[in-house]
Amino acid sequence: MTCDRQNIQEVLPAYLAGTLGSDDRVRVEEHLAACRDCTAELDLLRMMATEPVPDPGEGFWEALPHRIYPEVQRQRRRQWPSRLSDLLRGANIPRWGWAAAAAAVILASWLVVRPLPDRALRAAAKHRPAPAVDIIQEASNNTEIRPEDLERLSTWAHQELLSLQDGLADLSANGNGTRVEGALNVDLEDELASLSDEQLETLIDTLDRGSHDEDTEDPEEET
Amino acid sequence: MQNGSPMDEDLILLDRFADGDREAFDELVRKYQRPLYSMLYRMVSDHDDAADLLQKTFIKAFTGIGGFERRSRFKTWLYQIAINLAKNVYRDRSRFQQVPLDDVVIRRNPRTLESLIQQETRDRLRRAFVDLPERQRITVMLRVQEQKTYEEIARIMECSVGTAKANYHHGVQKLKAKLGEPSTDPTGPPVNAKE
Numbered sequence: 039m040t041c042d043r044q045n046i047q048e049v050l051p052a053y054l055a056g057t058l059g060s061d062d063r064v065r066v067e068e069h070l071a072a073c074r075d076c077t078a079e080l081d082l083l084r085m086m087a088t089e090p091v092p093d094p095g096e097g098f099w100e101a102l103p104h105r106i107y108p109e110v111q112r113q114r115r116r117q118w119p120s121r122l123s124d125l126l127r128g129a130n131i132p133r134w135g136w137a138a139a140a141a142a143v144i145l146a147s148w149l150v151v152r153p154l155p156d157r158a159l160r161a162a163a164k165h166r167p168a169p170a171v172d173i174i175q176e177a178s179n180n181t182e183i184r185p186e187d188l189e190r191l192s193t194w195a196h197q198e199l200l201s202l203q204d205g206l207a208d209l210s211a212n213g214n215g216t217r218v219e220g221a222l223n224v225d226l227e228d229e230l231a232s233l234s235d236e237q238l239e240t241l242i243d244t245l246d247r248g249s250h251d252e253d254t255e256d257p258e259e260e261t
Numbered sequence: 262m263q264n265g266s267p268m269d270e271d272l273i274l275l276d277r278f279a280d281g282d283r284e285a286f287d288e289l290v291r292k293y294q295r296p297l298y299s300m301l302y303r304m305v306s307d308h309d310d311a312a313d314l315l316q317k318t319f320i321k322a323f324t325g326i327g328g329f330e331r332r333s334r335f336k337t338w339l340y341q342i343a344i345n346l347a348k349n350v351y352r353d354r355s356r357f358q359q360v361p362l363d364d365v366v367i368r369r370n371p372r373t374l375e376s377l378i379q380q381e382t383r384d385r386l387r388r389a390f391v392d393l394p395e396r397q398r399i400t401v402m403l404r405v406q407e408q409k410t411y412e413e414i415a416r417i418m419e420c421s422v423g424t425a426k427a428n429y430h431h432g433v434q435k436l437k438a439k440l441g442e443p444s445t446d447p448t449g450p451p452v453n454a455k456e
Contacts, residue, residue: 091303
């Protein structure tokens with residue numbers, strides 16, 4: 039006959055493992071003495087519990103952490119880029135923050151660029167699209183940079199680089215240069231490598247003057 | 262938080278591992294390698310598969326440590342990973358594999374009638390066990406062979422305690438019913454078998 043004492047059957051594994059409290063153990067033993075179905079179930083559980091599991095040996099256990107660790111390290115290193123992006127996503131950086139970072143990168147790149155040849159400077163000055171020295175001066179004079187200033191600065195620096203590129207392209211078109219592509223990366227960088235603060239000021243003045251000259255002397259060239 | 266200290270110990274070791282402490286890693290692996298291997302072996306009945314799954318379990322756990330929510334135990338999380346990995350291997354199995362150790366035991370002992378009957382009963386139990394629905398089989402294994410409480414099983418299997426108890430109960434009742442049936446296995450050892 040099938041026993042329906044589910045409350046007894048539920049605790050049979052604990053009884054078998056010897057983890058049952060004394061009151062429960064007595065209750066189970068009293069039931070087992072009178073129930074063949076639950077006794078058969080206990081025998082079945084005992085057979086399962088004593089199913090043999092081989093021991094791979096101490097050598098296996100000792101070596102396991104050493105076998106796993108290099109692979110764990112390798113996979114963790116591979117995860118770093120995605121972890122960084124997760125971190126940045128989690129940081130919830132505002133738009134102005136990204137703009138500031140972009141502007142900082144562009145500005146830093148611009149500051150390490152080397153001196154331009156005079157002709158390139160003049161040509162670049164002619165093509166400079168927007169007077170922006172005031173932004174630089176404003177930014178450098180203030181200890182706290184406002185987000186909107188950084189956005190303006192980012193835009194200005196980008197335009198500045200484009201205009202320098204145009205200037206070099208013009209030089210080449212006038213028959214004076216043989217390399218236009220990569221000029222900004224190679225010739226310009228060579229020339230501007232040792233730009234000091236003083237030279238930077240001079241460059242800014244030159245650019246600014248060029249812009250004013252352009253406005254007053256040659257307005258058609260804008261088109 | 263359950264039982265306090267073991268969980269805290271694991272979390273401290275995990276923090277140390279995250280900080281690059283190799284000894285913390287070794288300690289965690291050594292703490293859980295044997296119980297995990299035992300469970301995996303019971304699921305796949307093969308040393309090579311169990312050893313392979315054991316390595317994969319630890320690698321997955323330690324490389325995905327960011328996904329471990331510290332509300333549960335690290336041990337529970339390890340069991341969840343191991344069971345999910347073993348399920349795939351188990352599902353790929355198209356046939357029942359016998360545990361070879363029993364054959365060794367039988368060969369060492371005289372082939373008494375009692376030992377042969379016991380051997381046949383064990384074989385029938387294993388077949389019946391393999392035929393159980395997956396969740397019932399894993400629940401019975403965790404309760405009887407790994408001696409997990411219903412609460413632990415519920416956490417590992419991500420179900421309620423009531424569901425864990427129901428899976429255990431139905432699983433065991435099916436095993437009992439199968440063993441109560443007359444043997445139909447033509448490959449089973451005949452009672453009058455000779456050496």
